[in-house]
Amino acid sequence: MKNILILPGDGIGPEIMAEAVKVLNVANDKFDLGVELSHDDLGGAAYDRYGVPLADETLERARVADAILLGAVGGPKWDTIDPALRPERGLLKIRSQLGLFGNLRPALLYPQLAAASTLKPEVVSGLDILIVRELTGGIYFGQPRERKVLDNGERMAYDTLPYSESEVRRIAKVAFDMAMVRNKKLCSVDKANVLASSQLWREVVEEVARDYPEVELSHMYVDNAAMQLVRAPKQFDVIVTDNMFGDILSDQASMLTGSIGMLPSASLDAGNKGMYEPCHGSAPDIAGQGVANPLATILSVSMMLRYSFNEVAAADAIEQAVSLVLDQGLRTGDIMAEGCQKVGTVQMGDAVVAAL
Amino acid sequence: MKNILILPGDGIGPEIMAEAVKVLNVANDKFDLGVELSHDDLGGAAYDRYGVPLADETLERARVADAILLGAVGGPKWDTIDPALRPERGLLKIRSQLGLFGNLRPALLYPQLAAASTLKPEVVSGLDILIVRELTGGIYFGQPRERKVLDNGERMAYDTLPYSESEVRRIAKVAFDMAMVRNKKLCSVDKANVLASSQLWREVVEEVARDYPEVELSHMYVDNAAMQLVRAPKQFDVIVTDNMFGDILSDQASMLTGSIGMLPSASLDAGNKGMYEPCHGSAPDIAGQGVANPLATILSVSMMLRYSFNEVAAADAIEQAVSLVLDQGLRTGDIMAEGCQKVGTVQMGDAVVAAL
Numbered sequence: 057m058k059n060i061l062i063l064p065g066d067g068i069g070p071e072i073m074a075e076a077v078k079v080l081n082v083a084n085d086k087f088d089l090g091v092e093l094s095h096d097d098l099g100g101a102a103y104d105r106y107g108v109p110l111a112d113e114t115l116e117r118a119r120v121a122d123a124i125l126l127g128a129v130g131g132p133k134w135d136t137i138d139p140a141l142r143p144e145r146g147l148l149k150i151r152s153q154l155g156l157f158g159n160l161r162p163a164l165l166y167p168q169l170a171a172a173s174t175l176k177p178e179v180v181s182g183l184d185i186l187i188v189r190e191l192t193g194g195i196y197f198g199q200p201r202e203r204k205v206l207d208n209g210e211r212m213a214y215d216t217l218p219y220s221e222s223e224v225r226r227i228a229k230v231a232f233d234m235a236m237v238r239n240k241k242l243c244s245v246d247k248a249n250v251l252a253s254s255q256l257w258r259e260v261v262e263e264v265a266r267d268y269p270e271v272e273l274s275h276m277y278v279d280n281a282a283m284q285l286v287r288a289p290k291q292f293d294v295i296v297t298d299n300m301f302g303d304i305l306s307d308q309a310s311m312l313t314g315s316i317g318m319l320p321s322a323s324l325d326a327g328n329k330g331m332y333e334p335c336h337g338s339a340p341d342i343a344g345q346g347v348a349n350p351l352a353t354i355l356s357v358s359m360m361l362r363y364s365f366n367e368v369a370a371a372d373a374i375e376q377a378v379s380l381v382l383d384q385g386l387r388t389g390d391i392m393a394e395g396c397q398k399v400g401t402v403q404m405g406d407a408v409v410a411a412l
Numbered sequence: 413m414k415n416i417l418i419l420p421g422d423g424i425g426p427e428i429m430a431e432a433v434k435v436l437n438v439a440n441d442k443f444d445l446g447v448e449l450s451h452d453d454l455g456g457a458a459y460d461r462y463g464v465p466l467a468d469e470t471l472e473r474a475r476v477a478d479a480i481l482l483g484a485v486g487g488p489k490w491d492t493i494d495p496a497l498r499p500e501r502g503l504l505k506i507r508s509q510l511g512l513f514g515n516l517r518p519a520l521l522y523p524q525l526a527a528a529s530t531l532k533p534e535v536v537s538g539l540d541i542l543i544v545r546e547l548t549g550g551i552y553f554g555q556p557r558e559r560k561v562l563d564n565g566e567r568m569a570y571d572t573l574p575y576s577e578s579e580v581r582r583i584a585k586v587a588f589d590m591a592m593v594r595n596k597k598l599c600s601v602d603k604a605n606v607l608a609s610s611q612l613w614r615e616v617v618e619e620v621a622r623d624y625p626e627v628e629l630s631h632m633y634v635d636n637a638a639m640q641l642v643r644a645p646k647q648f649d650v651i652v653t654d655n656m657f658g659d660i661l662s663d664q665a666s667m668l669t670g671s672i673g674m675l676p677s678a679s680l681d682a683g684n685k686g687m688y689e690p691c692h693g694s695a696p697d698i699a700g701q702g703v704a705n706p707l708a709t710i711l712s713v714s715m716m717l718r719y720s721f722n723e724v725a726a727a728d729a730i731e732q733a734v735s736l737v738l739d740q741g742l743r744t745g746d747i748m749a750e751g752c753q754k755v756g757t758v759q760m761g762d763a764v765v766a767a768l
């Protein structure tokens with residue numbers, strides 16, 4: 057039995073999740089996956105139902121699940137509530153409480169969608185980068201963090217950016233392992249010319265590298281990485297970096313493809329457990345209209361089958377089905393192009409099911 | 413009298429500085445600027461001469477100068493020395509000691525060089541963004557920062573990201589003032605959904621905004637800003653952000669133009685004093701070959717005349733001269749394009765002098 061917890065979340069979350077679940081159910085029958093689903097809320101939806109963005113009982117359900125499939129959280133409806141109860145706090149808490157430190161964010165350009173990028177075709181065609189982001193440490197969770205009033209009456213606030221050897225080592229290992237099954241190139245991004253934490257980061261990554269002699273390791277400062285992603289993104293294979301830099305660079309990289317509605321992501325713990333979600337947000341502006349692109353969530357299902365359950369055949373089949381519907385010229389609004397057929401969320405999900 | 417300290421620095425620094433000084437001298441004669449120059453070393457050159465990347469006597473000279481013109485610092489020659497003595501430590505120290513908190517980094521696409529961008533012409537043509545980066549606070553200088561060994565024997569290291577009300581207020585004022593003389597649009601970039609320091613940042617920026625009712629203020633999370641700079645960079649006029657985010661986003665934005673060899677920058681204190689330097693680095697790989705592009709340094713002279721000395725006519729004249737040599741089709745290697753004439757560093761400097 058594979059127990060999967062479904063958290064549709066907010067905004068377009070429920071719509072895209074419905075399609076992903078449809079695809080998952082079909083794959084379950086076809087490949088005899090033994091999948092069992094349960095459902096709960098996270099983010100704004102959880103706040104509305106439980107009064108908190110992640111209820112204890114939901115966290116418990118997530119703990120016992122073998123994998124979690126998440127839609128997206130957040131929206132203007134919860135912009136004015138107590139900051140400690142905002143939708144994204146639920147996301148940060150589930151990451152941290154479940155120890156989902158290994159965040160995999162692929163930036164992959166689908167050949168069928170090459171025109172969607174704002175970059176010139178020769179710069180991005182064939183782009184296939186994997187960003188490995190540390191997700192449960194660094195400045196996101198560092199203590200102390202405080203806001204106070206100085207003796208002179210001025211307000212001030214500070215955050216702390218800590219990294220320990222073991223935190224760096226485990227994320228570096230994930231990144232080297234990924235590099236080994238890809239093109240064996242790893243670029244570690246830090247700001248070691250300024251930050252103490254980055255100096256340790258670089259040192260530990262070097263140590264881990266000894267166990268991966270086949271992987272070509274390089275180091276790059278984060279400002280240069282942001283430049284190189286614009287100048288020549290295809291120079292990268294796998295990038296590993298800390299929580300904050302990974303937040304920035306993975307969003308930048310995903311936008312290079314021009315089709316962020318296509319990109320899934322995984323957040324893994326030390327075992328096989330993972331939370332899978334699209335890279336895009338909850339898009340409240342188009343929620344409820346049936347026009348959102350469900351493919352990133354459907355591809356998150358594929359990632360889940362691959363990474364948490366080692367169901368390679370089923371994962372491949374879903375990816376091929378997605379590629380096929382693109383070949384057929386079906387497009388949601390976000391990836392629409394001349395000569396293609398515009399479809400809604402449900403039609404797109406149905407097309408993937410049919411292709412499967 | 414205008415006392416200007418010239419710090420050529422390392423790598424291509426001396427070559428590009430020679431051309432900038434040539435242009436400055438001609439402007440001095442033509443516009444009767446009353447400029448007086450002194451020279452010293454910073455970075456690796458200072459380490460070689462004084463044993464430190466910024467000597468006390470150099471700092472003193474910088475203190476009494478009315479403005480500073482800097483080439484660039486750093487290079488592989490100093491990669492293995494004590495980290496505390498590396499070239500960039502000299503740069504950080506001079507910024508901090510002189511209180512140069514206001515860093516202006518324009519990302520401007522010259523119409524003559526539109527083809528150099530890796531982005532599609534329609535996405536970047538006419539691009540004109542000004543990034544205002546806080547330069548003497550935040551995680552670059554925050555205390556405590558430490559490396560230690562935990563009780564369990566693990567190494568760990570941490571940095572601190574502090575901001576006080578007055579630090580945010582003064583940089584916000586610079587940004588609003590800049591927006592007032594531009595298109596009256598300011599986007600403040602932070603990570604207020606995660607960081608305590610960002611929450612204070614946002615609050616204080618809102619307070620300063622009350623004094624600038626004509627400026628349209630927006631807030632954006634840094635990850636989204638990195639995406640929007642790829643997706644639709646022309647939506648921005650002025651961006652204000654903290655030291656670390658500004659480091660990353662300004663490099664990303666400058667690369668959108670495809671011609672980082674053209675971009676100057678200013679680092680200003682609370683008065684009129686400023687340090688001016690090209691956005692690009694010391695490019696050790698091409699140092700000494702006479703092929704580096706001196707235009708960013710020449711445009712830094714123009715920025716200096718404008719911001720520190722209010723010599724608008726002279727500043728405009730230099731910018732027009734640069735535009736003219738581009739119209740003439742002269743190009744250094746970094747911005748070379750079909751149908752243009754390739755020139756070296758000195759030829760390019762001479763052409764600007766002639767155009768002036």
Ligand SMILES: CC(C)[C@H](C(=O)O)[C@@H](O)C(=O)O
Nearest residue numbers: 144145147148303605606635
């Ligand atoms: C919502 C926010 C807290 C989150 C983050 O910064 O990690 C998001 O931007 C992401 O990248 O998943």
Ligand SMILES: CC(C)[C@H](C(=O)O)[C@@H](O)C(=O)O
Nearest residue numbers: 249250279500501503504659
């Ligand atoms: C050299 C380095 C310390 C510096 C910085 O990070 O500020 C540089 O990248 C810059 O942006 O001027």
